[in-house]
Amino acid sequence: MAATATATISPPCALIPYQGLRGALVSTRTFQSTKNQRQCGRAAAAPISAKFDLKPPPYPLDALEPHMSQGTMSYHWGKHHRGYVEKLNMQIVGTDLDGMSLEDIIILSYNKGDILPAFNNAAQIWNHDFFWESMVPNGGGKPSGDLLELIERDFGSFEKFSAKFRSAASTQFGSGWVWLAYKANRLNVGNASNPRPSDEDKKLVVVKSPNAVNPLVWDYLPLLTIDVWEHAYDLDFQSRRADYVSMFMEKLVSWETVSARLEMAKAQAVEREREEEKRKYEEDNKNSSNEAVEMYLDSDTEDSEVNDQM
Amino acid sequence: MGSFSLHASCLAQPKLPWSNDCSQNLNSLKLPALQQRGPNFGSRKASKVLAFYGLKSPPYELDALEPYMSKRLMETHWGEHHHGYVEGLNKQLEKNDILYGYTLDELVKVTYNNGNPLPEFNNAAQVWNHDFFWESMQPGGGGMPELGLLQQIEKDFGSFTNFKEKFIEAALSLFGSGWVWLVLKRREKRLEVVKTSNAVNPIVWDDIPLISLDTWEHAYYQDYKNDRGKYVNAFMNHLVSWHVATVRIIRAEAFVNLGEPKIPVA
Numbered sequence: 001m002a003a004t005a006t007a008t009i010s011p012p013c014a015l016i017p018y019q020g021l022r023g024a025l026v027s028t029r030t031f032q033s034t035k036n037q038r039q040c041g042r043a044a045a046a047p048i049s050a051k052f053d054l055k056p057p058p059y060p061l062d063a064l065e066p067h068m069s070q071g072t073m074s075y076h077w078g079k080h081h082r083g084y085v086e087k088l089n090m091q092i093v094g095t096d097l098d099g100m101s102l103e104d105i106i107i108l109s110y111n112k113g114d115i116l117p118a119f120n121n122a123a124q125i126w127n128h129d130f131f132w133e134s135m136v137p138n139g140g141g142k143p144s145g146d147l148l149e150l151i152e153r154d155f156g157s158f159e160k161f162s163a164k165f166r167s168a169a170s171t172q173f174g175s176g177w178v179w180l181a182y183k184a185n186r187l188n189v190g191n192a193s194n195p196r197p198s199d200e201d202k203k204l205v206v207v208k209s210p211n212a213v214n215p216l217v218w219d220y221l222p223l224l225t226i227d228v229w230e231h232a233y234d235l236d237f238q239s240r241r242a243d244y245v246s247m248f249m250e251k252l253v254s255w256e257t258v259s260a261r262l263e264m265a266k267a268q269a270v271e272r273e274r275e276e277e278k279r280k281y282e283e284d285n286k287n288s289s290n291e292a293v294e295m296y297l298d299s300d301t302e303d304s305e306v307n308d309q310m
Numbered sequence: 311m312g313s314f315s316l317h318a319s320c321l322a323q324p325k326l327p328w329s330n331d332c333s334q335n336l337n338s339l340k341l342p343a344l345q346q347r348g349p350n351f352g353s354r355k356a357s358k359v360l361a362f363y364g365l366k367s368p369p370y371e372l373d374a375l376e377p378y379m380s381k382r383l384m385e386t387h388w389g390e391h392h393h394g395y396v397e398g399l400n401k402q403l404e405k406n407d408i409l410y411g412y413t414l415d416e417l418v419k420v421t422y423n424n425g426n427p428l429p430e431f432n433n434a435a436q437v438w439n440h441d442f443f444w445e446s447m448q449p450g451g452g453g454m455p456e457l458g459l460l461q462q463i464e465k466d467f468g469s470f471t472n473f474k475e476k477f478i479e480a481a482l483s484l485f486g487s488g489w490v491w492l493v494l495k496r497r498e499k500r501l502e503v504v505k506t507s508n509a510v511n512p513i514v515w516d517d518i519p520l521i522s523l524d525t526w527e528h529a530y531y532q533d534y535k536n537d538r539g540k541y542v543n544a545f546m547n548h549l550v551s552w553h554v555a556t557v558r559i560i561r562a563e564a565f566v567n568l569g570e571p572k573i574p575v576a
Contacts, residue, residue: 075535075536079535079536080536083536173432173508173509174487174488174507174509174526176486210486211485211486212485212486229486229527230487230526230528230531231527231531231536234527234528234531234532235531235532235535238386238528238532239386239390239391239394240390
């Protein structure tokens with residue numbers, strides 16, 4: 001995810017905001033860099049403020065018809081998603097959170113479950129960005145390649161995964177989200193309770209979360225999501241959430257995007273593993289240098305014992 | 311129109327003071343002990359009971375709350391959502407041998423299980439909540455309460471306007487799905503505005519609700535889309551039934567002492 005904070009930070013001429021590994025996937029918003037260039041030329045006229053922008057979905061609002069109507073999209077994106085952006089911008093002005101990336105704000109304000117005021121808005125912005133990108137016109141069907149292999153490894157078959165996902169989406173009571181996520185190798189996240197505290201790792205899991213919570217707070221790597229807040233399907237499906245979920249799975253899911261996210265997740269997992277190993281190696285080295293000194297002392301005492309016996 | 315519930319929620323309907331009440335302290339409430347019973351308990355010949363609770367109709371026609379709550383919305387909200395909770399609850403109870411013979415009130419409190427809700431809680435509480443909600447509204451509602459209820463509101467909130475502001479603010483700040491209540495707190499002996507998430511309601515804490523507002527999105531989306539503020543105002547100004555709230559607090563006064571008792575001088 002291009003840490004969706006396209007923060008228009010002026011005056012430093014850091015023209016292209018660092019997007020990191022996650023930025024690679026999303027189409028770079030080139031207009032942002034030109035904006036920075038223009039501001040760089042002028043004397044810093046605007047006060048330093050980092051505001052989040054309402055990112056449009058990667059397709060026009062009517063592109064998902066007839067499955068997700070333009071009416072739903074215009075309210076869901078145009079009113080709800082926009083509302084979260086506007087509210088967060090108001091909340092962070094003049095606080096420590098001003099200038100942070102969206103994901104950092106989410107993790108910080110989650111506060112291990114005792115959420116701070118900015119959390120709901122920040123997480124909802126991230127969730128909706130992720131949701132639009134999880135869909136594509138003429139989507140649906142089945143995944144392929146590595147993703148399909150992993151699904152078959154971790155769920156048994158694609159049909160079993162699909163049934164699990166649909167069941168989770170139908171049983172999430174109240175507002176929330178359902179996710180396919182990649183659980184990678186940091187089990188002690190020190191941040192709220194890990195919903196899958198098993199020994200298994202580097203595994204695909206289906207998880208559901210209430211209200212604005214998302215798997216970032218559990219240090220999982222999200223791959224796919226469906227919004228089961230009622231505003232996501234009330235206009236098109238009224239109470240029939242199961243039909244909405246079916247429609248989503250059959251007609252809208254962008255397996256390409258999910259596969260790309262999986263590749264990034266696997267790469268991140270490998271990177272983490274390397275960091276862990278490096279850290280362990282450094283710790284071991286410290287220990288072994290101590291042992292060498294002790295061994296020297298030991299051999300000394302042994303000699304003296306031998307001498308005594310003699 | 312749906313069938314009437316055999317176990318009508320006592321608090322929602324005005325009842326005569328000497329009739330069977332259910333708003334006692336949970337400790338003194340003689341709940342049937344949780345034991346293996348089932349619908350055939352005591353009778354080998356009894357046929358299998360399939361429907362435990364019924365879908366209760368609102369006390370007005372589905373189009374009676376127009377234009378503030380459209381007929382189409384009522385058909386969806388009552389006919390699909392509320393109905394769905396009733397059917398869901400009955401299906402769950404079919405497979406459950408222990409939860410049998412409770413009134414709806416009792417079922418809500420028992421399945422709440424002191425904060426560790428059983429799977430049946432969500433459905434049971436939502437059935438209760440919606441029964442209570444329809445009865446909290448009336449055609450030509452809104453306005454202000456009178457006499458005793460108004461006095462109590464002024465005592466506990468300062469003024470009716472202040473209460474209204476608090477109620478609206480609670481409704482607008484509730485994140486996710488839930489309900490907003492004007493409730494008589496039994497222990498504190500005062501009125502308060504309370505917001506709850508998802509299916510939770512004040513009777514699980516043994517308090518006495520007077521009115522409720524459904525802030526689940528399904529309650530207003532078809533008519534108001536994302537504009538929850540407009541919906542809340544429509545409710546306060548045109549739908550809320552202060553008549554029903556007054557009846558409810560009159561009943562409550564039989565169980566909660568709201569003022570200094572007037573001890574007659576001999």
